[in-house]
Amino acid sequence: AQSVSQHNHHVILSEAASLELGCNYSYGGTVNLFWYVQYPGQHLQLLLKYFSGDPLVKGIKGFEAEFIKSKFSFNLRKPSVQWSDTAEYFCAVNVPRSQGNLIFGKGTKLSVKP
Amino acid sequence: DAGVIQSPRHEVTEMGQEVTLRCKPISGHDYLFWYRQTMMRGLELLIYFNNNVPIDDSGMPEDRFSAKMPNASFSTLKIQPSEPRDSAVYFCASMGRTQYFGPGTRLTVL
Numbered sequence: 001a002q003s004v005s006q007h008n009h010h011v012i013l014s015e016a017a018s019l020e021l022g023c024n025y026s027y028g029g030t031v032n033l034f035w036y037v038q039y040p041g042q043h044l045q046l047l048l049k050y051f052s053g054d055p056l057v058k059g060i061k062g063f064e065a066e067f068i069k070s071k072f073s074f075n076l077r078k079p080s081v082q083w084s085d086t087a088e089y090f091c092a093v094n095v096p097r098s099q100g101n102l103i104f105g106k107g108t109k110l111s112v113k114p
Numbered sequence: 115d116a117g118v119i120q121s122p123r124h125e126v127t128e129m130g131q132e133v134t135l136r137c138k139p140i141s142g143h144d145y146l147f148w149y150r151q152t153m154m155r156g157l158e159l160l161i162y163f164n165n166n167v168p169i170d171d172s173g174m175p176e177d178r179f180s181a182k183m184p185n186a187s188f189s190t191l192k193i194q195p196s197e198p199r200d201s202a203v204y205f206c207a208s209m210g211r212t213q214y215f216g217p218g219t220r221l222t223v224l
Contacts (some may be wrong), residue, residue: 022207034212043205044157044215051211092155092213101162101170102213 002027004093006105013081015114021076021108022066023091033074034092034102035065044090050074052097061085083114118216126222127154132194135219138187139208145178147207148181148191149216157205163189 025031025087035047048059055067065076074091088109092102119138127133139146147162161171166183174181178197183189193200201223206216 033209035214043218044207046212046214049212100164101147101159101211102209104157104159106156 002031002062002093002095002103004091004103004105006091006108008091008108008109009106012107012111015083016080017112019078019081019085019110020090021089021091023074023076023105023108024072025074025091025093025103026072027093027095030096031093032096033065034094035059035063035074035076036090036092036104038090039087040087047076047089057084062089080108081112083112086110086112117170118206118208118214120204121130121217123217123220124220125150126224127196128224129197130138131223132192133196133200133221133223135191135204135206136208137189137191137216137222139189139206140214141187143175143208143210143214144184144186144212145209146181146189147205147209147213149205149215150202151205152202160191192223196221198223 003026005024034048036044037047038044048057050057050067058064061079067074088107090107091105094102122137148160151157160173161181163183182190203218203220205218207213
């Protein structure tokens with residue numbers, strides 16, 4: 001069965017620091033990859049997605065993620081975080097043309113200190 | 115498009131009462147998902163539908179929970195009878211190629 005691992009449970013950064021959140025998945029075939037963000041008290045919102053093509057994907061709010069197939073990874077990055085990026089970040093994967101559900105990681109809480 | 119619509123946004127009820135949560139997916143999406151989120155257990159997939167047919171309900175906690183999708187534009191999640199441990203935020207999501215979440219229903223069972 002597919003699984004998604006997010007390495008960090010809680011990350012604390014100061015404003016302007018660079019961010020990288022790890023995400024690894026276990027599936028050897030073609031996958032679609034997603035990052036979602038959940039701001040405090042809100043629902044999950046799509047940050048970015050990868051279906052095919054350029055493995056470096058740019059999302060909203062200055063976030064990007066790089067798909068490295070050989071490492072089964074899809075890490076999320078942002079060069080300079082802001083206090084408003086404080087949220088929980090979820091990585092997710094699904095197998096196209098297979099079951100429709102997304103497999104979510106357990107999430108990484110990001111706290112940005114002003 | 116208005117996105118995924120859920121109602122009510124907040125529900126407070128007493129133990130033993132029936133609770134019905136409602137969801138309208140994004141038009142044209144053929145998948146619909148029900149999730150539950152708590153601090154202790156995180157985000158849990160309860161059940162999902164494809165073209166109105168339940169595909170996987172293995173996440174439904176117990177028989178007190180039931181979900182229906184009578185047509186492509188409406189789904190319900192029912193808890194009968196409700197218990198305090200059902201208190202959580204319940205999210206509905208729909209998907210074409212990408213999954214989009216509704217705003218959630220915050221359920222409190224006293």
